[in-house]
């Protein structure tokens with residue numbers, strides 16, 4: 050018999066209650082149960098970083114957590130960043146201005162990685178930015194414009 | 208859905224977790240940070256019938272000074288080891304290795320106990336435990352036992368843990384006076400599994416002679432590889448370039464047994480072991496000298 054578990058989770062400030070199979074990944078829960086498709090899924094084994102979200106404020110892979118484990122926790126996805134369509138988060142604005150994306154597949158994961166990084170490192174060096182980006186794969190940009198965008202974001206957010 | 212179905216339990220005490228493990232035995236898997244287990248489940252390489260989630264067993268997450276030893280709970284996150292001032296003070300070697308363990312997002316979830324129980328020959332933490340002479344505590348429903356790091360790792364992805372045991376605590380002894388350390392690895396990218404890596408601990412006496420040395424390698428065999436013969440060469444000697452050279456030669460030719468992979472042939476891994484041995488030994492010896500010697 051299929052086991053179902055209750056999940057009470059706050060996502061982008063909204064609380065949700067669902068019953069899920071324990072094997073449902075948090076990434077699939079966000080995308081298929083809550084229709085928050087901003088969280089992308091690339092590899093589903095922790096390597097690409099596209100699925101990165103904030104779990105109680107810390108960046109984590111949502112493909113390596115089960116949705117049941119989010120019970121009682123707070124999650125932020127890329128949809129939680131902008132105040133409105135024309136009021137982007139300064140980090141998003143910087144990616145726009147510095148051409149920090151091409152196809153955009155990697156972008157949500159990179160943004161959700163950089164949010165806590167810039168909070169802890171308001172004035173990062175290029176090396177620090179590159180190290181913080183090491184867990185996120187981008188197949189388009191060659192990373193240079195991403196690094197530029199993060200530098201610009203750091204200026205905007207200071 | 209990616210993983211195969213399983214029955215999920217989330218105990219909130221160690222006692223409950225141990226009872227569940229006893230009840231479900233070989234069909235059950237413990238879930239710590241999930242950063243090695245969940246990828247394997249997503250590939251369906253691992254299909255446990257029962258999953259026992261340790262993430263609510265808060266009594267297993269701590270870093271605590273106890274007299275001269277440091278005690279670390281198995282569920283302590285890798286990120287905590289990276290930033291905890293007690294870790295930096297007791298074991299600078301461990302602190303130095305932490306940024307090399309995967310990427311920040313992985314370290315936010317991955318745990319010390321999970322990495323040790325996983326016993327990946329390419330992982331940093333098992334190597335550090337051997338280099339530091341750590342002791343590991345396991346529990347089952349009927350009691351506890353302590354193991355030396357040396358006896359804990361028994362081969363490729365295998366440990367001395369019995370199916371009904373949970374690794375609960377890691378004890379790190381203090382460094383002896385005049386001890387220097389170094390951790391170095393070569394990886395394709397920051398946070399990737401390394402092609403080769405070494406942890407070195409060197410203790411000098413008041414006259415600057417080596418009292419004790421330890422060299423442990425990752426990705427150099429079917430577990431963390433303790434190069435005891437090479438370390439013996441330094442014992443009782445004044446460290447100098449000739450001795451270091453002899454050690455690097457012995458390690459890279461004889462004491463390690465790297466398998467090679469798509470990123471590096473075993474010859475290249477041996478070459479890297481030689482280069483890293485020279486550099487790490489020099490740094491460790493220098494640091495040992497800075498610790499109160501003329």
Ligand SMILES: Cc1cc2nc3c(=O)[nH]c(=O)nc-3n(C[C@H](O)[C@H](O)[C@H](O)COP(=O)(O)OP(=O)(O)OC[C@H]3O[C@@H](n4cnc5c(N)ncnc54)[C@H](O)[C@@H]3O)c2cc1C
Nearest residue numbers: 095237239240241242243244309317318321322324330374
């Ligand atoms: C992209 C990526 C890159 C990585 N790079 C590196 C790297 O460079 N270096 C490195 O060392 N690691 C790396 N890792 C692995 C990471 O460090 C893991 O977190 C760690 O190896 C396992 O810890 P965990 O807490 O996630 O354990 P889990 O994945 O939850 O568990 C691993 C195994 O240990 C068992 N287990 C867990 N806790 C206990 C316990 N207390 N008692 C008994 N058994 C237990 C589980 O049942 C399971 O079999 C990487 C992982 C990913 C996804």
Ligand code: FES
Nearest residue numbers: 091092093098112
């Ligand atoms: S989809 Fe999660 S890391 Fe690639």
Ligand code: FES
Nearest residue numbers: 151152187188189
């Ligand atoms: S913009 Fe296409 S993968 Fe990064």
